[in-house]
Amino acid sequence: MAKYxxxxxxxxxxxxxxxxxxxxxxxxxxxxxxxLTVPVMYPDGYLHLxxxxxxxxxxxxxxxxxxxxxxxxxPQGFHFTGGPLVGFSLRIKNKEExxxxxxxxxxxxxxxxxxxxxxxxxxxxxxxxxxxxxxDAAGMSIDWSKNFSLSYTSKYSKFVEWQFRKLRxxxxxxxxxxxxxxxxxxxxxxxxxxxxxxxxxxxxxxxxIKFRLGDIILPAATLRPETIEGATxxxxxxxxxxxxxxxxxxxTWVVSEKFIDKAKYQKRIEKVEDFNIKSIILKTVENPISxxxxxxxxxxxxxxxxxTAVVMSVPMHAPFDLVYWNKLKKSRSKFYSEPKKIxxxxxxxxxxxxxxxSQKLATENLERLTRKVYQSEYNSGxxxxxxxxxxxxxxxxxxxxxxxxxxxxxxxxVFYETSGKVVCRCGAIGVVNVVxxxxxxxxxxxxxxxxxxxxxxxxxxxPEEIRAQLTNAIMNMEDKAATRRGGLGTSLPWDKNWxxxxxxxxxxxxxxxxxxxxxxxxxxxxxxxxxxxxVFLNEKPKRQYPDIVKEMKRSFExxxxxxxxxxxxxxxxNHIAFFIMNxxxxxxxxxxxRGLSINGWLVIDKAKMSKSKGNVKGITQTVETxxxxxxxxxxxxSNGMDDAEWNTDNIKGFVDRAExxxxxxxxxxxxxxxxxxxxxxxxxxxxxxxxxxxYDYEHFRYRSAVFNAFFQSTDLLxxxxxxxxxxxxxxxxxxxxxxxMIHPIFPFISEEINEKIGNKxxxxxxxxxxxxxxxxxxxxxxxxxxxxxxxxxDIKNLIKMLxxxxxxxxxxxxxRSKFDVYNKVVERLKQDRDLGKIYxxxxxxxxxxxxxxxxxxxxxxxxxxxxxxxxxVMKEAEEYLSKLLKARVQVSESSDEKAIPxxxxxxxx
RNA sequence: GCAGGGGUGGCGAAGUGGUCAAACGCGUAAGGCUUAGGACCUUAUGACUUAGGUCUUCGUGGGUUCGAAUCCCACCCCCUGCACCA
Numbered sequence: 001m002a003k004y005x006x007x008x009x010x011x012x013x014x015x016x017x018x019x020x021x022x023x024x025x026x027x028x029x030x031x032x033x034x035x036l037t038v039p040v041m042y043p044d045g046y047l048h049l050x051x052x053x054x055x056x057x058x059x060x061x062x063x064x065x066x067x068x069x070x071x072x073x074x075p076q077g078f079h080f081t082g083g084p085l086v087g088f089s090l091r092i093k094n095k096e097e098x099x100x101x102x103x104x105x106x107x108x109x110x111x112x113x114x115x116x117x118x119x120x121x122x123x124x125x126x127x128x129x130x131x132x133x134x135x136d137a138a139g140m141s142i143d144w145s146k147n148f149s150l151s152y153t154s155k156y157s158k159f160v161e162w163q164f165r166k167l168r169x170x171x172x173x174x175x176x177x178x179x180x181x182x183x184x185x186x187x188x189x190x191x192x193x194x195x196x197x198x199x200x201x202x203x204x205x206x207x208x209i210k211f212r213l214g215d216i217i218l219p220a221a222t223l224r225p226e227t228i229e230g231a232t233x234x235x236x237x238x239x240x241x242x243x244x245x246x247x248x249x250x251x252t253w254v255v256s257e258k259f260i261d262k263a264k265y266q267k268r269i270e271k272v273e274d275f276n277i278k279s280i281i282l283k284t285v286e287n288p289i290s291x292x293x294x295x296x297x298x299x300x301x302x303x304x305x306x307x308t309a310v311v312m313s314v315p316m317h318a319p320f321d322l323v324y325w326n327k328l329k330k331s332r333s334k335f336y337s338e339p340k341k342i343x344x345x346x347x348x349x350x351x352x353x354x355x356x357x358s359q360k361l362a363t364e365n366l367e368r369l370t371r372k373v374y375q376s377e378y379n380s381g382x383x384x385x386x387x388x389x390x391x392x393x394x395x396x397x398x399x400x401x402x403x404x405x406x407x408x409x410x411x412x413x414v415f416y417e418t419s420g421k422v423v424c425r426c427g428a429i430g431v432v433n434v435v436x437x438x439x440x441x442x443x444x445x446x447x448x449x450x451x452x453x454x455x456x457x458x459x460x461x462x463p464e465e466i467r468a469q470l471t472n473a474i475m476n477m478e479d480k481a482a483t484r485r486g487g488l489g490t491s492l493p494w495d496k497n498w499x500x501x502x503x504x505x506x507x508x509x510x511x512x513x514x515x516x517x518x519x520x521x522x523x524x525x526x527x528x529x530x531x532x533x534x535v536f537l538n539e540k541p542k543r544q545y546p547d548i549v550k551e552m553k554r555s556f557e558x559x560x561x562x563x564x565x566x567x568x569x570x571x572x573x574n575h576i577a578f579f580i581m582n583x584x585x586x587x588x589x590x591x592x593x594r595g596l597s598i599n600g601w602l603v604i605d606k607a608k609m610s611k612s613k614g615n616v617k618g619i620t621q622t623v624e625t626x627x628x629x630x631x632x633x634x635x636x637x638s639n640g641m642d643d644a645e646w647n648t649d650n651i652k653g654f655v656d657r658a659e660x661x662x663x664x665x666x667x668x669x670x671x672x673x674x675x676x677x678x679x680x681x682x683x684x685x686x687x688x689x690x691x692x693x694x695y696d697y698e699h700f701r702y703r704s705a706v707f708n709a710f711f712q713s714t715d716l717l718x719x720x721x722x723x724x725x726x727x728x729x730x731x732x733x734x735x736x737x738x739x740x741m742i743h744p745i746f747p748f749i750s751e752e753i754n755e756k757i758g759n760k761x762x763x764x765x766x767x768x769x770x771x772x773x774x775x776x777x778x779x780x781x782x783x784x785x786x787x788x789x790x791x792x793x794d795i796k797n798l799i800k801m802l803x804x805x806x807x808x809x810x811x812x813x814x815x816r817s818k819f820d821v822y823n824k825v826v827e828r829l830k831q832d833r834d835l836g837k838i839y840x841x842x843x844x845x846x847x848x849x850x851x852x853x854x855x856x857x858x859x860x861x862x863x864x865x866x867x868x869x870x871x872x873v874m875k876e877a878e879e880y881l882s883k884l885l886k887a888r889v890q891v892s893e894s895s896d897e898k899a900i901p902x903x904x905x906x907x908x909x
Numbered sequence: 910g911c912a913g914g915g916g917u918g919g920c921g922a923a924g925u926g927g928u929c930a931a932a933c934g935c936g937u938a939a940g941g942c943u944u945a946g947g948a949c950c951u952u953a954u955g956a957c958u959u960a961g962g963u964c965u966u967c968g969u970g971g972g973u974u975c976g977a978a979u980c981c982c983a984c985c986c987c988c989u990g991c992a993c994c995a
Contacts, residue, residue: 042995082995189993189994191995192994202991202992378910438993440993465913465914469912472913473913476912477992480992482993484993484994503994504993572990573990573992575995639923653934786928790928793961794960796952798960798961800953801958801959802959860927860928860976862927862928898960906960907960
């Protein structure tokens with residue numbers, strides 16, 4: 001028995017490949033090229049198996065392409081830009097327990113941890129190195145000579161600056177206001193990952209309607225300005241503290257005290273004075289649209305934490321308002337008027353708000369009702385005759401019209417509030433800050449969108465469903481804030497107060513890969529916009545460059561565009577969209593990306609890996625335990641972009657079959673040889689499997705690829721041997737084909753097999769992918785072997801039912817005349833599926849066999865059968881069957897009516 | 910709200926017009942091996958059936974077809990993403 005000693009085997013082939021230089025992409029214009037990339041990753045921790053999933057998928061592509069004769073370039077960089085590295089360093093500095101625990105788990109030295117706290121770049125380089133080691137251990141065929149980290153070097157920064165100047169020249173950069181959730185204590189934008197509470201919350205725009213009361217203004221904040229014509233009153237809450245504030249420009253507002261802190265980020269407040277809210281209760285303000293007098297009333301449901309704490313009351317369209325309005329009916333009768341319903345909803349979404357409210361709902365039910373009312377009215381509401389201005393319009397249209405109406409009358413303002421409570425890691429409550437001078441990339445540009453969609457249309461995308469999502473992402477693209485205040489990165493060239501944020505400095509860096517090793521050798525003084533214009537855009541050089549620059553240009557023009565980008569699905573609506581759009585903006589059509597492959601998340605051993613549980617599967621650890629090839633099985637977790645569950649038990653099946661193959665490699669030479677039907681079957685099935693595997697690799701269907709190329713093929717060999725196949729030649733060529741079929745996924749063991757059967761050249765050093773030999777394919781023969789297997793099932797079934805252990809089994813293959821009739825039926829059905837016509841047929845319709853065959857329209861005979869072959873296959877199988885069924889098996893021809901082509905008669909005794 | 914994806918056996922999942930009771934894996938049961946357990950191997954695992962048969966299922970309801978998990982229509986339910994953040 002051959003043992004699968006993976007550590008030795010891995011090491012041997014890893015070294016051989018390293019020495020061969022096959023992984024290093026060298027310009028060779030005589031060969032077709034394939035440029036593969038996987039997004040740069042943040043080196044802020046160790047790699048685990050989940051990460052490796054994407055890279056293994058990419059590696060399989062790289063190896064498959066090499067075997068098909070392509071010159072492959074696959075570099076890999078790292079990303080230092082933005083917050084993560086700095087953030088991580090900071091967390092170490094703050095001695096966060098969780099982070100220190102992780103460091104301890106990985107046995108990082110004390111000195112290193114201390115340096116991490118001070119130097120984010122050191123931290124980045126430290127983990128980049130460890131990640132690189134993990135990739136190598138897992139057998140990634142990455143060309144490290146073109147590795148770099150963005151935006152770590154000044155040369156790369158210059159490339160980013162060049163890109164941004166280019167974008168600005170193209171009119172794709174603008175500057176403007178931008179609401180963003182903000183930590184008031186740390187005075188910085190508060191991203192999802194910096195939040196203790198409120199992940200996913202975002203700024204919501206409220207309309208503020210200014211109701212005048214003498215020289216002061218009551219600013220009512222609302223999400224539904226279109227309902228103002230149905231307003232009956234204004235709510236304030238006498239239990240909360242109000243202040244009078246004077247804004248820049250002179251307006252005086254009455255707002256809750258709590259509002260003031262939030263408002264600082266959105267309004268210029270020049271003066272704050274005390275205000276007694278009770279002094280204005282029961283006074284009236286004028287509705288600026290309908291000119292009705294609206295009383296100011298007291299209600300305790302008004303929340304001091306929400307907006308201005310001045311609320312416009314629209315009872316017929318807001319349940320809370322109706323409840324309180326009804327309560328006041330008695331006590332404040334002098335103000336009471338019947339509330340007006342101004343929006344109708346027809347059909348099943350219609351809600352009778354008066355009836356609903358009459359049931360005295362609890363607060364949380366009222367909230368739910370409110371959401372329902374808002375939703376149904378927004379989706380299918382239409383303004384009725386009670387509305388003077390909006391009658392006949394939908395709510396969506398009415399809102400727009402009302403907003404412009406309010407603007408015209410000078411009573412409109414906006415205020416942003418968070419959509420839910422947000423708490424920063426530091427403990428402070430998040431607010432909305434309107435950043436005044438943010439720089440944007442104008443992804444909303446319709447011309448850019450149109451061209452980008454064209455690019456998407458031309459791309460090869462796997463799986464295909466992704467195309468719709470990507471198209472949609474691009475169509476809905478808005479302007480993207482491209483700069484930030486803190487972290488690492490490249491300064492915006494014309495406004496050094498800003499750093500270019502990470503998603504924006506990483507859109508076209510793949511072009512930089514093609515020159516990354518060469519530009520290192522170039523004197524910094526040459527690195528400027530003119531150089532990039534010359535190398536990447538083929539513009540006339542403005543000066544004399546050293547020769548290396550020509551080489552850079554040649555390298556770029558040879559390798560570009562990106563032929564395949566492999567990544568996980570979470571980058572699709574952002575990075576991948578930006579990647580495509582920036583290429584479209586900057587490069588010519590020939591350099592637009594050509595391919596994309598997307599995968600989901602990988603869940604390993606059911607539970608998500610949890611660092612605190614200590615069950616983290618490190619790469620090196622897994623490779624040491626199971627071997628690189630076995631570890632790479634994770635690529636087979638899914639065919640598409642589903643999140644895949646994968647458990648390490650799968651590896652057992654791999655080892656078992658790997659050893660089977662290694663055994664065969666030792667033993668096949670002793671096979672006595674001889675060509676039988678089963679040899680033809682072997683060849684035919686191998687062509688099938690090869691065809692399948694080829695399709696699977698091309699379409700990134702690696703679950704199927706492993707299934708067909710590895711599991712099915714080894715099953716086939718087992719069957720061949722069990723059946724009594726013993727041809728040395730055929731076994732050798734089968735082993736060769738299998739070693740090639742599995743090579744992209746299992747590069748090391750396949751090389752071992754390939755070498756042992758006498759092949760000298762590395763499988764990726766030449767166009768080694770086996771050619772399909774269609775002449776070996778024999779459908780009829782395969783169908784007859786299927787008949788054999790089906791017959792075995794039937795016999796087992798019979799034995800089970802009869803509850804006996806037979807001594808003798810007779811198999812009766814139908815006679816030639818029945819095969820003739822059978823094949824006639826198949827022929828007829830291929831032309832026409834109308835069974836009625838066959839029943840009416842003079843010749844066929846009366847035949848008992850025909851009636852039997854077409855009795856069940858769900859199970860019609862589909863494949864031609866061959867009398868000679870069926871008989872021969874069964875005959876040849878006699879010995880195999882006898883062994884398998886532990887009984888004497890005899891095969892003969894039978895004219896019994898139970899013997900049907902494809903379904904021989906069975907007698908057990 | 911907008912967009913995308915999905916509902917198949919105890920579970921995970923394959924299967925997109927025809928030999929489908931449904932691959933493969935897990936789980937479960939019986940047997941083998943073992944002092945025993947684990948691991949491993951064999952067999953079974955929708956229901957009924959003593960000669961290979963029949964019946965019932967693929968979220969719900971309807972339709973197209975000789976034939977539907979697969980195509981069409983309506984409905985119910987679930988998941989994911991929505992930006993300055995990697």
